[in-house]
Amino acid sequence: MTFVPIAILVVTLSGLAFWATHRDKPLNMAQSQTGLTVTSAQNWKQHREDCVPYGAELVRKGILLPFDSPTPQIVHVACKTLKTEDEDDPICHTVCSGQFIGPGRVYLVHRKIEFECFGPPSRRLDAYLDLIFSDTFAIDGSRPNKCVRALAPNASVDWRGNLLVMKNVDQRREGEYEDASLADIEPVRAYFVHYRDG
Template sequence: MASAIRGLVVLAASSVALWAMGSIYNAKEPDHDPDIREDAPQPRTKDEMKCTSCNAPTSRVCARCKHTLYCSSEHQKKHWKQHRQACVPYGAQLVKKGILLPFDSATPEIVHVACEVAEPEDDDIPWPICHLVCGGEFIGPKSTFCRFYAIAYEQFGPPSRQLDQYLQLGFDDSFLINGALPNKCVRALTPDAPHDWRGHLLVMKNAGQSVDGKFVDASLADIEPVKAYLSLYGKSQPAFNARFV
């Protein structure tokens, strides 16, 4: 895989398909909570062993972070929209901050994303290791076919200024046929977006001008190139699209 990134780069591989929010995933509502497990791993007092939603006594914890307690799956589902920003995947090989563009909210969120460290498959890549988002993370179950598009310019492509650190936009490639709901966040950020984005979108940030190396933490300060990309992706000007096909 060449490191010279044009305005649009497709990264599609099962190893990059995102690690998810557990078995209660529903295609019509692309992001739910992870499973809950019995027995909180950290020692706690009796007063601390209470459901986050209703304050009832419980020992069941979120299977993703193994910290937040819930008495039932129903209460966990109800609270997931609030919990997902603070949910740090327990035991992940690597955790980096990404930007979630949620389908169910108009506001982008910083989330903690479970990643893995791997050796590049292409010998031409100069990096000894690369970072990949674990299968299913925020976008769908492990079986979800995810794509990552590179955002390399401030305004989608030349002659705009090239970013010092490329961004990657991840999404469920089957969202138009699996019943996924329209993305409220994209509509709020870019009301004129020509493409019908659905389900959650996840933005990751690379350490440099490549999508083959390491991730660094993203922040909401990185949102402007994403907005510019979404506002132009799917437009039909032949001269514009010819640069990136």
């Protein structure tokens, strides 16, 4: 008769139970401060704020404007370092595709926020903000963004899907990202208030 330790049996049964209840739900692999974790879509809302992308070359904090919540959230964003042909600016950072905004095949639009209140004569920001969103949000079935509606109820554009804000280290169009914070949200709100599509 083969003896199976109770601990192994319990771990195996709990793993099978997890698989049985989560096999039809998308999973996200991530590394948090407590180590490698697997999270289901149901608790991703709570987990994403302290989640650090596993195996990322470079991680910077960005501001997520979630479609399903009125509250902006600080998230860890995996970035890549690209080499450029510009001798004065030999590297630039770019957000890895497929994070927070649709699948990896989505074309990401980057809009530069340079001023406190959408252009002169307001104060020019020391570091521009990079607003990132899907190019097809208006036609791909994305749901209205509750966060943008809470920030700018009278916005003229029906922003949809998740939006992401990254912070550049200065005013260069292609440069290096630094960590953003919720203190950077006011120019973003002003952008939505004053922006006119087309």
